[in-house]
Amino acid sequence: MPVNSSQRSSFYDLSSALTPTEKSEYIDGELCLMSTPAKSGVPGAISRWDELQYAHIAQSDYIHGVPFIFRKELAFLNFLRSYWDEVADVKNLLASDIFDAELGFGGNGSGPDRCISDGPFANRTLHFREDLSVSDYCISRRLNQRAFSAAGQQYVDDCLTKDNYISAWNCLEGRPHGAGHGGVSGLMVNPLLSPGDPIFYLHHTYMDKLWWEWQSKELPKRLTEIGGNNTVSQPNFPPGFNTTIPPGSGPFTPPVFNGSGPGGLDRTPNKAFTDYFNDGGNITTLNHTLWSAKILENATIADVMDIGGGLLRVMAAVRSSSTS
Numbered sequence: 001m002p003v004n005s006s007q008r009s010s011f012y013d014l015s016s017a018l019t020p021t022e023k024s025e026y027i028d029g030e031l032c033l034m035s036t037p038a039k040s041g042v043p044g045a046i047s048r049w050d051e052l053q054y055a056h057i058a059q060s061d062y063i064h065g066v067p068f069i070f071r072k073e074l075a076f077l078n079f080l081r082s083y084w085d086e087v088a089d090v091k092n093l094l095a096s097d098i099f100d101a102e103l104g105f106g107g108n109g110s111g112p113d114r115c116i117s118d119g120p121f122a123n124r125t126l127h128f129r130e131d132l133s134v135s136d137y138c139i140s141r142r143l144n145q146r147a148f149s150a151a152g153q154q155y156v157d158d159c160l161t162k163d164n165y166i167s168a169w170n171c172l173e174g175r176p177h178g179a180g181h182g183g184v185s186g187l188m189v190n191p192l193l194s195p196g197d198p199i200f201y202l203h204h205t206y207m208d209k210l211w212w213e214w215q216s217k218e219l220p221k222r223l224t225e226i227g228g229n230n231t232v233s234q235p236n237f238p239p240g241f242n243t244t245i246p247p248g249s250g251p252f253t254p255p256v257f258n259g260s261g262p263g264g265l266d267r268t269p270n271k272a273f274t275d276y277f278n279d280g281g282n283i284t285t286l287n288h289t290l291w292s293a294k295i296l297e298n299a300t301i302a303d304v305m306d307i308g309g310g311l312l313r314v315m316a317a318v319r320s321s322s323t324s
Contacts, residue, residue, distance in 0.1 A: 027103075082202065083202055084098055092145075107119060113138060114186050141184055143185060155175045158171065226305070228283070230282055
């Protein structure tokens with residue numbers, strides 16, 4: 001059976017929070033990925049953490065601004081069973097326990113580069129840049145309460161009422177998804193490099209939770225509902241990033257790199273990826289291949305639509321790969 005909300009644990013929500021020991025184990029797991037040598041043959045990667053970030057950067061044109069963002073981002077990232085209950089922090093982001101220096105992810109950034117200076121990930125060095133060149137930089141944050149307000153419960157509830165996948169995706173990506181990235185800001189607002197901040201994974205497991213809540217309203221039909229363009233540069237680009245943001249929240253404005261689309265992600269599709277999708281065109285299907293830079297075996301979207309089925313297999317594979 002699919003994993004429901006009660007089988008997931010919020011990092012801090014009082015009704016389902018992880019214990020201090022479990023929080024430490026979660027953080028230790030991410031620190032382990034940062035210190036374990038790379039093993040997938042990714043050029044320039046020093047650690048397993050680098051390899052995860054590489055897989056995200058290399059696919060930037062195919063995992064953003066597309067209606068299968070949840071399956072694409074989470075196919076190999078959702079190996080952790082906890083999430084950040086962002087609704088609980090929407091009124092006071094800066095006071096959130098998620099930024100605790102001892103049992104959390106460290107606080108806001110400071111200085112000209114906005115590097116985080118406390119917590120378990122302070123002074124950690126990242127390596128891959130947007131063009132996959134390698135040079136050292138820090139994990140940066142610039143917490144933004146205004147941008148985070150789009151994570152509010154009323155906006156989540158509105159998204160969950162949408163009656164088809166494309167409408168639900170459009171709402172979830174533009175509101176709670178954008179709010180998590182824009183609220184933490186710094187590295188998290190960079191659409192290519194954001195997995196370098198360990199909070200990225202808690203944010204996306206939360207998005208997975210919301211998507212499951214939408215699916216569960218009409219089972220089993222929604223376990224196979226997918227669609228939309230499979231690259232950001234296809235015609236009729238869906239308006240996910242242009243969704244109306246709640247008053248006072250401010251827009252989610254990622255930095256622009258090489259293109260004019262969201263985050264500069266409108267470059268010409270690379271046939272090395274598009275010919276491998278197995279969609280038979282530019283519309284996403286359940287046959288779409290999910291690639292993870294040899295970190296895991298490839299899967300299809302159909303394999304991971306049911307959180308209690310395909311994703312559990314992928315989760316086990318990540319754990320095995322990370323500890324072997």
